[in-house]
Amino acid sequence: MAMAPSVTPVQTIEHLTIKTPAKCFEKMGNLKLKDGDKIERVLATFRVLIADLCEQFNGGHPGSAMGMAAIGLALFKYTMKFSPSNAQFFNRDRFLLSNGHTCLFQYTFLHLLGYKNMTWEQLKTYHSDHYDSFCPGHPEIEHEGIEVTTGPLGQGVANAVGLAMATKHLGARYNRPSYPVVNNTTFCILGDACLQEGVALEAIQLAGHWKLNNLVLIYDNNQITCDGTVDLCNTEDVNKKMEACGFDVIDIEDGCFDVYGIAEALIKARASTEKPTFINIRTIIGIGSRRAGDALAHGVNFGAEDVGNIKRCFGMDADAHFIISDETYEFFREVKPRGIKLEEDWNAMVKEYATKYPDVYEEFQARVEGRMTADWTQLIPKKEDFPTAPTASRKSAGAVCNPLASGLQNMMVGTADLSPSVNMIWKGKVDFQHPDLKTGCGINGDYTGRYIHWGIREHAMASISNGLAAFSKGTILPATSSFFMFYIYAAPGIRMGALQRLQQIHIATHDSIGTGEDGPTHQPVELANLYRAMPNLLYIRPADSEETAGAFITALNAKNTPSMISLSRQVLPQYPQHSSRDGVQRGAYVFIDEPAADVTLIGVGAEMKFAVDTRRVLAAKYNIKARVVSFPCQRVFDKQPVDYRRKVLAWDSKLPRVVIEAYSPQGWERYADAGYSMHRFGHSLPGAVAYKYFGFDEEVIAPRVVEIVELVRKHGIESIRGEFRDLNETRQQGHYEY
Amino acid sequence: MAMAPSVTPVQTIEHLTIKTPAKCFEKMGNLKLKDGDKIERVLATFRVLIADLCEQFNGGHPGSAMGMAAIGLALFKYTMKFSPSNAQFFNRDRFLLSNGHTCLFQYTFLHLLGYKNMTWEQLKTYHSDHYDSFCPGHPEIEHEGIEVTTGPLGQGVANAVGLAMATKHLGARYNRPSYPVVNNTTFCILGDACLQEGVALEAIQLAGHWKLNNLVLIYDNNQITCDGTVDLCNTEDVNKKMEACGFDVIDIEDGCFDVYGIAEALIKARASTEKPTFINIRTIIGIGSRRAGDALAHGVNFGAEDVGNIKRCFGMDADAHFIISDETYEFFREVKPRGIKLEEDWNAMVKEYATKYPDVYEEFQARVEGRMTADWTQLIPKKEDFPTAPTASRKSAGAVCNPLASGLQNMMVGTADLSPSVNMIWKGKVDFQHPDLKTGCGINGDYTGRYIHWGIREHAMASISNGLAAFSKGTILPATSSFFMFYIYAAPGIRMGALQRLQQIHIATHDSIGTGEDGPTHQPVELANLYRAMPNLLYIRPADSEETAGAFITALNAKNTPSMISLSRQVLPQYPQHSSRDGVQRGAYVFIDEPAADVTLIGVGAEMKFAVDTRRVLAAKYNIKARVVSFPCQRVFDKQPVDYRRKVLAWDSKLPRVVIEAYSPQGWERYADAGYSMHRFGHSLPGAVAYKYFGFDEEVIAPRVVEIVELVRKHGIESIRGEFRDLNETRQQGHYEY
Structure with missing residues (x-):
């Protein structure tokens, strides 16, 4: 023994x-x-x-x-x-x-x-x-x-x-x-x-x-x-x-x-x-x-x-x-x-353990080597598994992540006290708790548990997760979750994870002004700029369930860096005929092609809806043809060959490119000529109303796109390049006041 | 009574x-x-x-x-x-x-x-x-x-x-x-x-x-x-x-x-x-x-x-x-x-107080009304007051801020335990402390003190400062200070200050990789992206002492929003013949004009040196003429009339514009066609060596600028617009790896 x-x-x-x-x-x-x-x-x-x-x-x-x-x-x-x-x-x-x-x-x-x-x-x-x-x-x-x-x-x-x-x-x-x-x-x-x-x-x-x-x-x-x-x-x-x-x-x-x-x-x-x-x-x-x-x-x-x-x-x-x-x-x-002896003793013990407990040893050895404990590719739902009815992408994330968490013994999933909102609870989950703890709400747990109640401590959640991930490469894959806005509390920890190239998945729900009633304190408009600029980190905003699957696949494949998946509170239309998990893995891709397009609309995450609907209005009211690009992750896109990047952005066709996203636009200027964006903090209104309040409405967006298309028709694409145009002026005055 | x-x-x-x-x-x-x-x-x-x-x-x-x-x-x-x-x-x-x-x-x-x-x-x-x-x-x-x-x-x-x-x-x-x-x-x-x-x-x-x-x-x-x-x-x-x-x-x-x-x-x-x-x-x-x-x-x-x-x-x-x-x-x-009575009693008391203590009353009244307690414009050093020898801009900030803090009773200045580094101590400063406290180091204080030792608590520093500023508009002007990198801990508080439009000055020293030996944990490369995108906030990076004066003037004039002044650890050349406090107040301005320029170089803050030196190399080695624009604050620049903005960026001359800054480039694409930037975390080396390690060196930068100029000569400005070019490839591989 x-x-x-x-x-x-x-x-x-x-x-x-x-x-x-x-x-x-x-x-x-x-x-x-x-x-x-x-x-x-x-x-x-x-x-x-x-x-x-x-x-x-x-x-x-x-x-x-x-x-x-x-x-x-x-x-x-x-x-x-x-x-x-x-x-x-x-x-x-x-x-x-x-x-x-x-x-x-x-x-x-x-x-x-x-x-x-x-x-x-x-x-x-x-x-x-x-x-x-x-x-x-x-x-x-x-x-x-x-x-x-x-x-x-x-x-x-x-x-x-x-x-x-x-x-x-x-x-x-x-x-x-x-x-x-x-x-x-x-x-x-x-x-x-x-x-x-x-x-x-x-x-x-x-x-x-x-x-x-x-x-x-x-x-x-x-x-x-x-x-x-x-x-x-x-x-x-x-x-x-x-x-x-x-x-x-x-x-x-x-x-x-x-x-x-x-x-x-x-x-x-x-x-x-x-x-x-x-x-x-x-x-x-x-x-x-x-x-x-x-x-x-x-x-x-x-x-x-x-x-x-x-x-x-x-x-x-x-x-x-x-x-x-x-x-x-x-x-x-x-x-x-003494250290060599320690290790020899441990190896000898593990050798005996392997004989005596072969099943548990096999999994243990996978953990030691940092291998996944199950074939995760089989755990991800297929496109046809997702409902086609409008679905909040935080729900989609649950549909994708919960089978992963259930099946992969190396995943530890937790939340900064937002269990009812982030949908990360899988059937049979056990909480990580001291075994003697008996909670008032009857949800107990033990140290084998892989669901973590971090409390309202976003910063510790991120920084402790760095420790979990650093135990030994691949042994634990931590997934954190909270409202996207409150990842601002976690930023120092997120940065340290990115700096150390520790694989983690940060599940950031309630992104953009679509979050609604909770108001500007809860509506991120500028935080994505930090995470898109932060080296190594992949900030991914999927547009629907299929893209959410793509986001998780990207994150699971990114063995040397953390990912943050940014999700909506509100229901989003599903685009099974357009959306593609493979596309997400290239950072951006052609979502709706249009052979003789006048303009490229770039749709992002929860605001994809406005790109698709603006396309419809442009065609119906203005006889303008738009192609739509979905752009969930800038850093992944930057990694693609230049030919792919130019093709997606229709570089050779010299079309104007308009990005539609309810965030501060900084950084989109690299991929687009104009942006329909936010230049101020949000407003407390129901999500759909908040969008309307700030002019996110295809009937308001379309005519602004028309102006760009007409400028290009008249003066050529060169006339608008090199000076990014902010098309959204609806209640954006805050930008210029101080 | x-x-x-x-x-x-x-x-x-x-x-x-x-x-x-x-x-x-x-x-x-x-x-x-x-x-x-x-x-x-x-x-x-x-x-x-x-x-x-x-x-x-x-x-x-x-x-x-x-x-x-x-x-x-x-x-x-x-x-x-x-x-x-x-x-x-x-x-x-x-x-x-x-x-x-x-x-x-x-x-x-x-x-x-x-x-x-x-x-x-x-x-x-x-x-x-x-x-x-x-x-x-x-x-x-x-x-x-x-x-x-x-x-x-x-x-x-x-x-x-x-x-x-x-x-x-x-x-x-x-x-x-x-x-x-x-x-x-x-x-x-x-x-x-x-x-x-x-x-x-x-x-x-x-x-x-x-x-x-x-x-x-x-x-x-x-x-x-x-x-x-x-x-x-x-x-x-x-x-x-x-x-x-x-x-x-x-x-x-x-x-x-x-x-x-x-x-x-x-x-x-x-x-x-x-x-x-x-x-x-x-x-x-x-x-x-x-x-x-x-x-x-x-x-x-x-x-x-x-x-x-x-x-x-x-x-x-x-x-x-x-x-x-x-x-x-x-x-x-x-x-x-009862409330009306309270107020009447207070008004009556203040009326008596005004008679009995007319001097102190005058100042008190200014505080109540949120007026400055002295003519601050007179307190700011003039250009000729600054040494022309190379000076760290954190030192310049001390030279500008300390007379303000000394003269203005409404300023409360504090630091997150970096007194020896941020240079915010003015002659005669008294610490805000409980009067009974006797510290081990003999620096005591009382509640009249206006210098705050926040401890190593950047987040509380920012969030408590919001409370100081919110007491009554203008009554207290809080100034915080720390290393720029550690304002990432303070981000949630900074955001709340910006959202509430509370005037404050955040003095963020040790910016960019020039910070040196402390390494990537202390070298901000992506944090400016957050603060530039954050509505209302003015993120200002001055290039020398004169520009630092301009940064403080801008911040003091910004009654309805906080400012963050971003400063170097290392000494910076002074440019009295080029730099301008008035220019800073327009966000960007022509720093070195060049009538028949081939290219515009945009210099920013501590990296202005590389723009100026690259200009010299371009002229000497490549017979290329460069004009230099100083660009301390994007948000202030965005507020300027379009004519001014186009003039500064030489819009009509169709020159290529290259920004040089040791940060992630996101957001510069709006003002420049190419960037010499950072795409990864920094490295622990002495500051000057860290710059060199990452290719911040006029001899390395100049040939990359030449390529852009030649592209434009050959194919016209249109050939490079619409697809921002990252010119710095020196040890930037981290950007594309995950």
Whole structure:
């Protein structure tokens, strides 16, 4: 029988009894550690090295990295289960640095622990002009040993919650008695700033709610931010607050030297059976420097003289630079073989598990390798499966996504408290909840559940989902859902997902002014501009059910980037004779062809109706022939060969192109000569009335298109190109007033 | 001597001793109130009316509005100091509905209290197709009696903190012994959702830190959100958490009927001398309905049958609709004259104050009227005042803004913990802090202070600033500051400021990839697309100090909208012979003219350098003549007459136009034929190196411009118009990969 791997515990460390001195340098100079000389020297070496590295490039963030040294020793030498030889070991403990600017802390430990890419030469590229440095200014997921990209504060805390959720979920699904194939712990260091950012505060509520006892938040409590001491802007009782949020709290008074105490706390936190743990560790920023405990130690190098002070303070040679003693390397030498052993034990366990539980193993192995757990192409409804009656595309999305979610064990679908609106509930769904929770509404769940009630926390939803997706490539495919407008709250998290190329599907319902009565606070008119401009992200607006199927197919195929599918609240006509899932996968396509067309109308998503109806009015009233292009995704279209793009936009025919979309038009100028758009915020009216109020009405649009066609007939296409025309003037005056 | 006005306290209300029944309808049917028959009938009338109004239009959010009825009685009849005859009475207590979807609660009270615009006919337009309804789906600032627009959850809490800050600040500055000219209280109702949104959690930390004892947060604790009971996603100990954040906490068990208890708590909260107050009031959503206490009572009407149930439950005629008894109107009759008296007393006090303190009165009066407190045009440095040596535009912004902040008493300037980076500290600045606070870094302050340490809370910074700006038009001009990238955290708040047309200045430093080493997490490439598309907002990117002056002048003149001034971290060349503050105020202008030009280069902000240097290379190496246009603000340019716009862009000369900006190009296609842009996220390198890495280098740009010029020479301008060309291919591959 395989055993869960275990790490040598902390008893080998002698307790460091000397307390940290007060935060002035003078007292620090008198510091004499009674015991643990080796630890003392390793800490000193680490701290001095950080100061040297920042000095070299005249910048960087040395202070906190130095302050946190003892935390690093406690974590990497005495607590965590991981394997420097294989950074991707599936069941490794995860480590995140939410205060990402202290990245030199992590890079230096990666070097000392023997990660192969983090050579001494690489470590010295921090803040340099080396194009291919593995030591960017904030940790980046692309590099060995980095779990997630951090930097924007608070994000790492949310990511850590996602990683801890992933473990709980996978463990609940795949662990069997004596075979804990997924039981790792997530450790996250955070700074004072992370405890101020809303996204972390949201994520903390959820971690407490879900009782993620495999999550350890390590607070580098140095009480310093850029502006000065934290009490300039925060005087809350943080421990009490964390307890109120459902965390166990441990205090460490002497976080600069008490390696033993920290390791003890970390190991206790990992063994915790009930709650996540918050370890509040008092440290001193820039310890050893004359700027110790001061904001000046945060974001700049110390200057040569003060680096000398630091070295003297720690009993090192003030004139020697970049010294890493053999003793220091030796100190960490055991970690690598221990990691190899861990992995060997795990592999052996999984091998036995495969024999004993072949069915569950097969699925588990697919998860480990990031393969889909079922043939998803068969799960997507066919065109003929969709009703032809007008259907809200949020309903269509449910029809497409729910069979996927039901059939694919790697999908985890959640909503920011809009279950009744976003239609993402599939038959038999189980909520991701702590198994002991009994809710007032009788909807309980357990950790095997794959439906997530994020609460009204769009930002945490996106950022925690990044953590879920980052657990191991392809193991979990998170789908989030909310009103499109409220993805503005989630934008920082969405961006981090796009930056990290984490596959996810964001299901954004109630797009455009068609959302109606809820009014301008709920009617996105400008948000698509952000997501269309955001690198990597695919923002897809399907026009009907068939196109919605195409949108999901596109998103599922996009293994290296998130997608956002933008859907209507209101019912939309269905165009089975025109719409095409294959077309969506090319970004844009000819929706209604017209051999002798006078104009191309570009219809988009929920406003396709206006393009099709305007075409009808143009023909009937004005004897003008229009072809219609459907344009669900600009980024996908940009990827098509130029011939295809020109064909779709009838480039050779020199037709005027008019895009009709109830959004700000920026960006459409690349594909169209004129736009019927929104130039102001919306208005609280029933959806159909809101459209009419702003002139979205084929009878109003058609004559404006006629003007363009006549201009072109009279003066040629050249007369209108190069100066995009805004055709919609109906109640758009807001655009020009300030 | 004038006295602070006072309101008749609550002793006239008899205590309602009957406890709310459990949340099922059957028990409710047996409810018999022992006392306070009148209150009982008014509550019933109110609740039934809400149900009727939603039923009429087959939608809306009735449940919470009904649950909160008793809170409304306690607030508007027994606690608040305000004047329905003059919604703008300067020293009125402010009321905000952070759970804005319950707006019918507020609209109905506005009607019962006698606000002149909220006629019975108007009240019935809720959720109707009336174009000019005063009852939109969420409260909107444009309408009488509404302090701020709410709806996006959590925002109202932050706005309330801003309003309470405004009072503290104005009071500290202008109150004199016996003359409390500004001493109002801010009351904010919030729902379960608001306590999950990060922006509210950030704002709550700050309210506690600042000890805003004039802030009362009223928690409509109905434990229901869209998805079901709150325990699906939140099981924290909220009272303990609020205490940890520095609030006094009061519990009300029977929030549906205990008008006396609620009023007592509210009045106690207003009298509080130390801390802000959190009143946790247990209510029942949809009380009286068969859906009482259920998520089904949240966002839809009840249906005719259940509306009948509600009426029967409260002892009213099930067949009568829209009944407001005389007794109900009578119940609120005293509020209006009381408000008039309040205002008369205040006016009398201010009159005496004017005599006694003429100097301070003059300034106070300017604040009340929303006038600038000094001639700001004189405070802006002249062109010749700026150094000609290369200067970071964040430094230029300091040079422009600090004299303004120093001289204008209505400016409040703050930063999201980036004081050392954003350069917004003026000589003699005082921090806005509780006067008893003694910080560890010795930077103390008091409520007269106008420099705000927001902490690392960009979202709260923007949303609280909306509250500051909304106190009374022009009374406070908030200026926020942070790295441009982190205004993505603030986006929901920025949007609400733009929607409400609140004048503010957002100072966004470290724009574009020039930010450097911090890497892609800190290098905005797509965020400008959001802010350029966002209605009303002016996103301004100045190229040098003179243009920075122009940006501030534009922002100060924009009385009805916020501006965002986007600035460089790195030093920029100064162009005193070309740059023009007047030009900035037209959005774009000719920077370097060239009579026989071959091409127009559009330079923007920190990347102006590349336009100017490319022009030089084009002339020297390729014998191509370029004119340069500076284009700091698209929205301002769009406002210019077409003749001006065409002249700037050399429309008649049919020159190719190439924009050079290290951002995603979407939106530039309207003004340019080609762009040298970014199509992917940035890279961690020193700023100048990062530019080079991505091909921002005049030697690389020039030949690409030559290609365009030659195309035009060969095939005419028409050959390149209508299909925007991306000229920058240097390491841009990310654009097309997914």
